[in-house]
Each structure stands twice: as structure tokens, then as C-alpha cells.
Amino acid sequence: xxxxxxxxxxxxxxxxxxxxxxxxxxxxxxxxxxxxxxxxxxxxxxxxxxxxxxxxxxxxxxxxxxxxxxxxxxxxxxxxxxxxxxxxxxxxxxxxxxxxxxxxxxxxxxxxxxxxxxxxxxxxxxxxxxxxxxxxxxxxxxxxxxxxxxxxxxxxxxxxxxxxxxxxxxxxxxxxxxxxxxxxxxxxxxxxxxxxxxxxxxxxxxxxxxxxxxxxxxxxxxxxxxxxxxxxxxxxxxxxxxxxxxxxxxxxxxxxxx
Amino acid sequence: xxxxxxxxxxxxxxxxxxxxxxxxxxxxxxxxxxxxxxxxxxxxxxxxxxxxxxxxxxxxxxxxxxxxxxxxxxxxxxxxxxxxxxxxxxxxxxxxxxxxxxxxxxxxxxxxxxxxxxxxxxxxxxxxxxxxxxxxxxxxxxxxxxxxxxxxxxxxxxxxxxxxxxxxxxxxxxxxxxxxxxxxxxxxxxxxxxxxxxxxxxxxxxxxxxxxxxxxxxxxxxxxxxxxxxxxxxxxxxxxxxxxxxxxxxxxxxxxxxxxxxxxxxxxxxxxxxxxxxxxxxxxxxxxxxxxxxxxxxxxxxxxxx
Ligand SMILES: Nc1ncnc2c1ncn2[C@@H]1O[C@H](COP(=O)(O)OP(=O)(O)OP(=O)(O)O)[C@@H](O)[C@H]1O
Ligand SMILES: [Mg+2]
Numbered sequence: 001x002x003x004x005x006x007x008x009x010x011x012x013x014x015x016x017x018x019x020x021x022x023x024x025x026x027x028x029x030x031x032x033x034x035x036x037x038x039x040x041x042x043x044x045x046x047x048x049x050x051x052x053x054x055x056x057x058x059x060x061x062x063x064x065x066x067x068x069x070x071x072x073x074x075x076x077x078x079x080x081x082x083x084x085x086x087x088x089x090x091x092x093x094x095x096x097x098x099x100x101x102x103x104x105x106x107x108x109x110x111x112x113x114x115x116x117x118x119x120x121x122x123x124x125x126x127x128x129x130x131x132x133x134x135x136x137x138x139x140x141x142x143x144x145x146x147x148x149x150x151x152x153x154x155x156x157x158x159x160x161x162x163x164x165x166x167x168x169x170x171x172x173x174x175x176x177x178x179x180x181x182x183x184x185x186x187x188x189x190x191x192x193x194x195x196x197x198x199x200x201x202x203x204x205x206x207x208x209x210x211x212x213x214x215x216x217x218x219x220x221x222x223x224x225x226x227x228x229x230x231x232x233x234x235x236x237x238x239x240x241x242x243x244x245x246x247x248x249x250x251x252x253x254x255x256x257x258x
Numbered sequence: 259x260x261x262x263x264x265x266x267x268x269x270x271x272x273x274x275x276x277x278x279x280x281x282x283x284x285x286x287x288x289x290x291x292x293x294x295x296x297x298x299x300x301x302x303x304x305x306x307x308x309x310x311x312x313x314x315x316x317x318x319x320x321x322x323x324x325x326x327x328x329x330x331x332x333x334x335x336x337x338x339x340x341x342x343x344x345x346x347x348x349x350x351x352x353x354x355x356x357x358x359x360x361x362x363x364x365x366x367x368x369x370x371x372x373x374x375x376x377x378x379x380x381x382x383x384x385x386x387x388x389x390x391x392x393x394x395x396x397x398x399x400x401x402x403x404x405x406x407x408x409x410x411x412x413x414x415x416x417x418x419x420x421x422x423x424x425x426x427x428x429x430x431x432x433x434x435x436x437x438x439x440x441x442x443x444x445x446x447x448x449x450x451x452x453x454x455x456x457x458x459x460x461x462x463x464x465x466x467x468x469x470x471x472x473x474x475x476x477x478x479x480x481x482x483x484x485x486x487x488x489x490x491x492x493x494x495x496x497x498x499x500x501x502x503x504x505x506x507x508x509x510x511x512x513x514x515x516x517x518x519x520x521x522x523x524x525x526x527x528x529x530x531x532x533x534x535x536x537x538x539x540x541x542x543x544x545x546x547x548x549x550x551x552x553x554x555x556x557x558x559x560x561x562x563x564x
Contacts, residue, residue, distance in 0.1 A: 258306070
């Protein structure tokens, strides 16, 4: 009985999240397509043509994985934080809280919703990139996919932690603006860290997004500043920490059960 | 079997408000139970704990034997809740809201869809099933929450002021529906501030005030405790002077209206005789207030004095 309860509950949440993503497609799918086209035009075409090569790759090609990763991170996080905080704010999270569903199913459902949004937007960005490159040959499909999915899941869970702590709409914009965006820009989306002075290379090593971007770039293009083992280790570590944080917060009912 | 067994429930909110001070309450399976009390008495808090929206500070509640604290999932699977405040996504459609709720109870879509349709039709919401919920009127939104609470066919249906802001006609049809639900075997717990609603529907009753139970008995028993009753008499001819009758307290509201208060053991015949002698005709007579209302006010006033 409880397997079917959990499965039906899970698919219901996922379905509801997908309906939401499609209902507000103007906020979910269109903006990344526009922003990323601009990145490709300005950085790839106009500036990139003067840069020439980066890490042994054509600059336009070099930034594709980074920009895909950037979109996946922002959108997975953004989907979770706005959907979950919205549910808290509009009180419809109570529909789930009064149900027999265990917390891990609720977490899994929302994370899958955020993953769908991440992959959807990632797909859109790859499509856009095809207009600017002569087609990309994915070097290691499984590495590409696994790094993409794991990163999306990690940031979805981080988004839930943010949504649980948030009390007002302002609180869901702080982390994306002051933490995520800087870390992403400094995470090797636009450059290889070998260009940095040694000191800044060391500092960059503490930026988890660097590993995710490089892991993904290795999957797509076969080029990376860091070892693959470190990539999986870092993502795995963050996944465990975020999962524990989400479960702890859901169990205590913080901000949801008075 | 007890549908609900509340034991020494306590709740102190983070802001220090002591909403429940050790409340115990039993509701038998199949009962139609009224939970009454003034604003801020702790009704919604108790319902919140039973439905796991509020964490208890002490005590426990068992739903068909399953502890809300230790067997949350099992206990929740028995309950359908109509909360006091609107809590659905205003951007979703009624049909989706009801079907999704079913999904959270493990009911697959193919079973949930016809069921949702049935309840939305019963609550006269079907022609809006495909419109965003924010387009519903206030009364429709409340009915939507009843449809949502019924979709898992709960053994215990808890309604926290379901008829607040609902027009008279719809209120009566809601009573009819809830009565049918109860007759088909579902235990119903209802809070309301319309006491005639409680008197009309409920068999057993608890009155809670400032976090404590003041009364917990059957409706019949409680109403029989009311020792005096006040009637309002409308006369065809104007009254010149107050009729005097033993054991009655008579007040003239205006020339054509009398208010008579008397013990329930006494009869009104003496008064009628007196009026008859003066050639006055009584054209209508009614209770001044609902009987339960009278009692309620006394009980709550007593609490205030204590
Ligand atoms: N989330 C909360 N945080 C702090 N205090 C609360 C909270 N919810 C309720 N209270 C307080 O607890 C007390 C009981 O409130 P509750 O909502 O249970 O009353 P009620 O009987 O349902 O009243 P009403 O008839 O107005 O709905 C009140 O004093 C209220 O102010
Ligand atoms: Mg209330």
C-alpha cells in the first residue's frame, strides 16, 4: 500500500510541477533562451572572435558548456525556490502536509520538478548554441548527463533550504543575487582558471560551481581544469549535505508547521 | 471504536500564547460532532494538531487508534480536512486541485478523476472546474475545499467553519450533503459560529473556551440544561398595560410586542388566558434566540466570570 501511496504521490507532485512550468512558460523557458542568445552573440561572436582559443578550444565552443550549466543551476534553484516558497506563502503546502506522504517523497517530487525545468532550459540553451557553432559533438555522454543531473539536483535542494528559511519574497532573491551569480561567473564559465594568478586559482578551488562547470565541459568537449574524480566527489558531498539539510528542515516543519 | 481520541492536548505557540491547556475529547465513530467556542478559543489549534499542521506541545491525539505524533502517516490517511482559511493554489483549476489532493493520498488519476467530478458536481462547482480557482466566488472557494476534503473518502471529516460566508440556500444544501456524508458512515467534526447549524446537524457537542473544555455532552442533554426560555409574542391589538402572571418575567418591547421569560417547567397558558380576557390576539410567537445560542452565551460568560 505504501509503495503505491509514495509512487502516486510522487508522480502527482511532479506532474503538478510540470504543469506549473508550462503554465508560466513566459517566465520559465523564454528568458533563458533570450539571455543565452545574447551571451552567444556578445561573448561568443563579437568578443570571442578576437579571443580566439581558450583551453585549446574555439572560444564560442568553450563557453557553451558553461552557459548550459549556468542556466541549469539558476533554473533548478529558481524553480524550487519560487514554487516551494509560493506554496508556503499561498498555504497550499498544507495540502501536502496533511497528507500521509512522507517528507522524502515531497522532497523527491519537488526536486524532480526542478530537474525537469533545469533539463528543459539546458536543452533550450543547447538548441540556441547550435545556431552559433557548427554543431557540437558530445565526447562523453554519460559524464555529461550525470554531471548535469547531479548539479541540477544539488541546486534544487539548495533552493528548498532557501525557500524554507524565506519569510518574504525578498528572501528568495538574496542567495541567487549575492551567492549564486558571483560563484557562477567566477566558476570558469568564461575562462579556464589557468589564466588566473596562482592565488586566485587557489581561491577558485573553493568554488563548488567550478567543479560542476568543468565536469560538464569535460563531458561535452573533453577539456577540464580539474580531475573527474574531484568533480564527482564535490558534487556528491554537496548532494549529501543538501539532502540532510532538506530532510532535517522538513522533519522539524520549520516555517510550515507552527 | 473512537474516531478521535484527544488526550491532554497542550499547545503553546512560539509567541507564548497558550492556545490549549490540556484538552481531552472523545468522538465516537459515526458521530456528528460540534466543536464550539468563541473566537480564539483554540478550535483551529486543536484541529491543526489533529491534522498535523500544528505541532503539539504536549499530549497526543489518536485517529482511529493511530497516534498523530507517532503514526502520522497512518493517522493522516483517515482524515479529510476543510480548513478555516483558504489554502489552495489560486492559479490552479478546481479539477486539478481535487485530483492532485487525491494523488497525495495515493489515489491514482483514473480513480480520482471521476470521483472529483462527482464531488464537484455535488457541490455545484462543475461548470467552473476548468477555470483558475481565483475566479471562483468566496462561497464557491469554500465548497471547493469540501470537494477536496472528500476526494480521499475519509473516515473522519473535519470541517473548520465550512459555511462561513456561504449564502443561505447553498448553506442548506451543504448541510444536506454533510448529513448524507455522515449517514453513509463518515464521522464528522464541525466547528461553526452559527449555532442553529450545530443544533440542526450535530448529535454531540463540546464547548471550548480559552483552551479548556467547558462542556462535552450530547446535544439533547445540553439543551435540556437550559432552564429558562424567552419567547417573543406579536399582538394584533396594542397593549395598554403589562399583564401580570406569576413566575414569568414579562417585558414590553413596544405596544404590539411582548417578551416573556419563564422556566421550562412552566406553561404559557396563564399568560394566554390573561391576554384573551383583555381581548388581545397573539398573531405570532417565536423563541427570542436559538436555544443553543442562549446556553453558549451563558457557559462562555460563566468562564469569563471565573
Ligand atoms: N500561528 C499562531 N501563532 C501564534 N498564536 C496563534 C497562532 N494561531 C493561533 N494563535 C492563537 O491561539 C489562540 C487560539 O487560536 P485558534 O485559531 O485555535 O482559535 P479558534 O477557536 O479557531 O478561533 P476562531 O473561532 O476565531 O477561528 C488565539 O489566541 C490565537 O491568537
Ligand atoms: Mg478557528
